[in-house]
Amino acid sequence: MTIDTAGASPLFPEGRVKRYRRAGLWTEETLGDALRSAARKYAGQTALVTVNGRWSYAELDDLTESFAAGILAQTSLRPGDRVMFQLGNEAETVVAYYGCIKAGLIPVCTLPQHGEREISHLARHTDARGHLVQADFRNRNLVGMAADLRRSVHVLDTLIVTRGPAPAGALAYTSILEAGRREDARSRLADISVDADGLAVLQLSGGTTGLPKVAPRLHEEYLYNSRVWAQALELTDESVLLHPLPLMHNAGTVAAMQPTHLAGGTFVIGPGAETGPLLELIARERVTVVPVVPPAVAIRILEDERARHTGLSSIRRFVLGGQRPSEDLIERLDSELGIRALQMFGMAEGMFLYTPPDAPESARLATVGTRISPDDEIRVLEVGGEQEVPDGTLGELACRGPYTINGYYRAPQHNAASFTSDGFYRTGDLVTRHVLDGRDYYAIDGRIKDVINRGAEKIHAEEVEDLLVRHPEVSNAALVAMPDPILGERICAYLVLVDNAAQPTVESVGRFLLEQGLAKFKLPERVEVLEAFPLSNVGKVSKKDLRADIERKIEEESVGP
Incomplete structure (x- = not known):
């Protein structure tokens, strides 16, 4: 396992990098440049919809460029610096996230629900200097908490506030945008150089412990992850994708927002998991794709009588993920609402599995699917060992590939326990591999991890x-x-x-x-x-x-x- 010069992020072995580039999976392109290309191609089409507004690709691109230029002009943050995100499902979150990516800043994707303990721990672990918070996030004083953290965490010196006034010493999101519209700020942004093989995003792995597990996602592999998932969902510039879950989860960025925008589709942000607003958005926007729906949300939709009177016929992909659904839930979605649900498995560390529409019915009902990339490598190992078990035998899911991390960020102890000697990531999930019609499918049967x-x-x-x-x-x-x-x-x-x-x-x-x-x-x-x-x-x-x-x-x- 190779370590970068900062000793922070395990890099992919050179042989695999060359193989992924020869195969055209990695394109030596940054995520920011890919988003700029999509904006030019689909300029007049609708890129983003919330309950309160809608923006074209050209408008969203201008906003994100302004934020990128403004944050570099108004603060001492420079490319490579880390920025903590505590923002909800709002348009400002999309603008700030893409703006940071374009400026070469590295989002640390925390949640508004995280407390002072988690944020301070992660800020110190990642050396985050910036902190983006939402002033009007429900029932939380994020601005007050962020102000306290600036005093207690010495590295966290730049506070930016969205959707509300900024306290003394902090900056308002609107002032960042205003500064970024100036010609001199845009000119300096154009001179920024971002490495395609460098860090793009730091994603959290399921929670934090005494030693945080942070997944370092690189531009080339994160971009490929988005593109190959867009292909699996068959996203096009006519797709309308709805995401109701926290936007700064890995599922929000790489399984919803980025794939949609790279394919030229319309990304609809749900304000939360409340079924009423979701059903209204599906009907109003003629939503075609709803990825990574936890069974809990699907159950609430089933139990909401309004679902029986809402036009759901536009949905062509409804993908259950996050936890194992029952076969009864999948069958009820079909029989009661006419929704043919598919299953998937994904993680902040990379690997996605998915039951494609042509999967056998037994695979759709009882497995989380098969690999989405031909270069995904999957093993089912003896628990605690590196020996593969026969098909049909329970073992630990281990994976390696062009968008699965090669190590956690600044966590040698975690890496020693979480990777095999040849670089396969041990997921901690217990699975059984089934071969159906010549294709491997995987059933999740529990967890090793506590x-x-x-x-x-x-x-x-x-x-x-x-x-x-x-x-x-x-x-x-x-x-x-x-x-x-x-x-x-x-x-x-x-x-x-x-x-x-x-x-x-x-x-x-x-x-x-x-x-x-x-x-x-x-x-x-x-x-x-x-x-x-x-x-x-x-x-x-x-x-x-x-x-x-x-x-x-x-x-x-x-x-x-």
């Missing part, structure tokens, strides 16, 4: 447990997933208390964790107290037994006395 998948948000148990044991009345803590028909999994905290401790509640535990700076979506939704934890045969907490316990309790509660 991660809870709550409605496609990944919560690392260790992170929350480490905070819970700081509570003065908690002796030990274990976080497990409990089954949920909507979100797939919810969070249950098992606690062992110190002597004479007060009985904890979900509310009291939640308040304590919020005070520790934990994001709200990671809070336990049930608390169970035990005198001691069950142990495995090697003396560790047996989470298998804890999961069985909570499943039994939920089942008994559903039956009643």
